[in-house]
Amino acid sequence: MEIxxxxxxxxxRMEEVLVVLLMDVLLxxxxxxxxxxxxxxxxxxxxxxxxxxxxxxDQRGHDYTEMAVAYRPSHADATYDMKYGxxxxxxxxxxxxxxxxxxxxxxxxxxxxxxxxxxxEILAYVSQxxxxxxxxxxxDHDTLTLDQIESNIVRCPDPExxxxxxxxxxxxxxxxxxxxxxxxxxxxxxxxxxxxPVFDKLEAELAKAAMSLPATKGFQFGSGFAGTFxxxxxxxxxxxxxxxxxxxxxTNRSGGIQGGISNGEIINMRIAFKPTSTIGKKQNxxxxxxKETEFIARGRHDPCVVPRAVPxxxxxxxxxxxxxxxxxxAQCNLFPVNSDLQEPLxxxxxxxxxxx
Numbered sequence: 537m538e539i540x541x542x543x544x545x546x547x548x549r550m551e552e553v554l555v556v557l558l559m560d561v562l563l564x565x566x567x568x569x570x571x572x573x574x575x576x577x578x579x580x581x582x583x584x585x586x587x588x589x590x591x592x593x594d595q596r597g598h599d600y601t602e603m604a605v606a607y608r609p610s611h612a613d614a615t616y617d618m619k620y621g622x623x624x625x626x627x628x629x630x631x632x633x634x635x636x637x638x639x640x641x642x643x644x645x646x647x648x649x650x651x652x653x654x655x656x657e658i659l660a661y662v663s664q665x666x667x668x669x670x671x672x673x674x675x676d677h678d679t680l681t682l683d684q685i686e687s688n689i690v691r692c693p694d695p696e697x698x699x700x701x702x703x704x705x706x707x708x709x710x711x712x713x714x715x716x717x718x719x720x721x722x723x724x725x726x727x728x729x730x731x732x733p734v735f736d737k738l739e740a741e742l743a744k745a746a747m748s749l750p751a752t753k754g755f756q757f758g759s760g761f762a763g764t765f766x767x768x769x770x771x772x773x774x775x776x777x778x779x780x781x782x783x784x785x786x787t788n789r790s791g792g793i794q795g796g797i798s799n800g801e802i803i804n805m806r807i808a809f810k811p812t813s814t815i816g817k818k819q820n821x822x823x824x825x826x827k828e829t830e831f832i833a834r835g836r837h838d839p840c841v842v843p844r845a846v847p848x849x850x851x852x853x854x855x856x857x858x859x860x861x862x863x864x865x866a867q868c869n870l871f872p873v874n875s876d877l878q879e880p881l882x883x884x885x886x887x888x889x890x891x892x
Contacts, residue, residue, distance in 0.1 A: 643851020
């Protein structure tokens with residue numbers, strides 16, 4: 537069966553959307569050239585495959601000469617050899633962030649579906665770099681905009697903390713070292729009812745998707761680990777009925793998901809990224825033939841990958857939500873059980889945005 541996505545309320549043509557989003561994730565050593573092949577009618581997809589090709593015209597294979605012999609500490613070099621007995625030396629193979637370009641391309645399409653179907657918005661930003669932590673109360677998730685996030689190179693919506701993060705990255709850069717950090721992602725206007733109990737909980741699917749990205753080391757949802765310091769009466773999100781007759785929560789410590797199912801409130805999550813493994817400082821390691829040695833990485837390597845991870849996180853969240861949206865429509869909208877309780881697939885914050 538062939539499916540055609542028709543975007544009737546696009547602010548940009550589909551090809552423009554893909555180009556803009558993909559340019560966000562291209563690494564500095566990739567040529568800023570994007571080749572897209574598809575069949576479009578006035579900027580609309582027609583159901584035929586979309587082909588995106590990003591050529592790397594600035595390769596420097598000699599930067600990886602030493603890596604062919606010695607394992608980079610905390611990188612995937614050693615474990616790939618242990619499992620497969622062979623690995624891609626240049627660039628790290630499938631453990632490289634280059635691999636995520638395809639995900640971001642798919643995420644661009646998923647974002648358009650979500651936006652046009654229910655007005656769903658996905659925004660991610662850098663909330664921590666090294667020991668520079670952006671206080672949660674400084675950012676209003678109800679009014680946060682893409683322009684705020686993209687106003688600086690670290691993708692932090694607060695200008696003051698953005699400068700502190702930039703300084704922290706510059707400080708380790710000159711020492712040949714690296715730092716990690718945290719990306720916060722929010723979902724506004726998510727339809728209620730996405731996700732299923734037990735093995736297909738929405739937060740579990742989001743965590744799996746986020747943790748599949750390179751360099752991820754942690755995932756928090758809603759109140760996260762901070763919720764363990766609260767009592768039940770302090771942590772519970774009490775319900776009320778809003779002026780439109782919708783069941784809402786006065787607080788959002790659940791992070792927009794309860795029982796593995798979205799409740800219509802803002803979904804919020806935080807993903808931790810480790811410091812870049814490949815650094816320019818001398819480290820102890822071993823060679824492929826099991827001899828101890830010292831190693832210094834050569835070439836161009838990011839002192840902090842966190843700002844580059846922002847569009848990757850958004851893309852993975854979008855892909856999960858589109859999957860869940862289709863599953864919910866097939867399971868509950870086509871075969872309703874109790875129409876008095878079951879609700880249509882529309883967001884509770886902006887119902888006028890829904891097309892169905």
